[in-house]
Amino acid sequence: MNNIKNRIDSDLIKKAEVLLEESKQIAIIPHSGPDGDAIGSSLALYQYLKKKGKEPKIISPSDYPVFLNWLPQNSEVLIFPSNKKKAKDYLKSSDLVFIVDHNSFKRSGDLEKILQDLPAKKIMIDHHPEPEHIVDLMFSDTAMCATCELMYEFIEALGDENLIDTHIAECLYTGIVTDTGGLSYNSSNPRTYQIVGDLLARGIDKSKIHSNVYDNFSTDRMKLLGHCLDQGLEVLSEYQTAIITLTKDDLLRFNYKDGDTEGFVNYPLSIQGMLASVIFIEKEDMVKISFRSKGNVPINAVAAEHFNGGGHMNAAGGRTTDKLSEAIAKFKKVLPDFYKSLDV
């Protein structure tokens, strides 16, 4: 078999080694509205640092879906809005802060201002495009399918792969599968499978993880999905694009809980010929929009240029304070030019 190597820059890892050596109290910050990759990579890093004799703490800018609550050490995550004083005090006396699965303080939600002004040294571990230069050391690689993949490389490059136990492996695997739709997209690098193979060898129960993450719909959530695909779906065949709309009333009717709409936006991409799919979700004070695309369709450009967001080429997010109908009208207005610009 080809010898597929670790992809971390050796000079950079030496610097990280020094920073880690000098630090005791370490904060780990996932992005606001964290997903499986953000929480998985944060919990993996947390457990690794504990094994190294450090005092780490994960401070999440906001709460996250219940289907991630089974992750090892989940109860150690401090949710900022309900622990503001404790979190602020901890950050103030931290030697080092890890910015995980995001690359701009704008994505740190309520922690944005606090992190900006914090004198502690900072390390970024992330795989999103166009990182902002806001840290002392940046581990940023858009070729990684997930921050969890990069986290594996980070730990291995530090010479500590022997510290990756079953629990850490479960966290890393969860981030890799959730960020790739179960290893379906953005996951064609053989190295990813070498890493997955290694995680399996460390004793993870793949079926249990899949069941915990995916087979945990409430009946309401399943019906909400049915509603989205029946009443909420509009297919714009001319532009190979589908739109799903969810109103505040829909959410109320199906007893919406945080995380319930996770993954819904992917479904229309299974319609023959679709290149892009967008979901508009009417929340209390804004409309949250998720964008997905296939292949060489940079849907993140639409998110960044028109909807105060951004993300990866095939998976991006944004928001607007416009009314739901206005947000959709705006998307339909910019879609023809975007479609024309594509090389399809």
Ligand code: 5GP
């Ligand atoms: P989701 O649709 O699941 O919220 O987000 C999809 C992807 O886009 C994720 O990788 C997420 O990090 C990114 N993303 C979501 N919202 C924003 C945003 O407001 N700004 C940027 N830069 N990226 C976002």
Ligand code: MN
């Ligand atoms: Mn990610």
